[in-house]
Amino acid sequence: MALLIKKSCINCDMCEPECPNQAISMGVDIYEIDPDLCTECIGHYEQPTCMKVCPIDNTIIHDPAHQESNEQLWDKFVLLHHSDKL
Template identity: 50%
Template sequence: MATHITEECINCGACEPECPNEAISEGEEIYVIDPNLCTECVGFHEYEACQAVCPVECCLPDPERKETEDTLIARARVIHSDKDFGDSFPSRFRKS
């Protein structure tokens, strides 16, 4: 599921530079995540970077947009066609 930012966002901007896909941008009142660019950091981290830095914990999985690891890594491969992710890429789905 793509991550989304809830209304609790304090518009601090801590999340924006952490996104490896440049999916986060400043909206009219709060920051927003483009679900077509969000990979939940699959391929980059074993955690969602925006969640890790959010001081109010408002970067959450979007219950309306559940996606598998396969879907997310496929998106990452399209967005970053110049990067070789291989088969053992970082993913929160693989955390022990």
């Protein structure tokens, strides 16, 4: 599933540059994660880097509205980064 940034975000700017899929951007009030681009860092890292660098516990969570299996996240990674080779 994609990740979600909760309203407890303090806009510290730590997560956005760490996202290998460029899925994080500034929203109206806080940073937001585009579920169409988020692969939870599958294909890049062992764990989501945004969660790792966020200084506020439980601010970045799994988005219950965008549930995806690891296989679906891998497929998304391939489409995002290797679609020219398909």
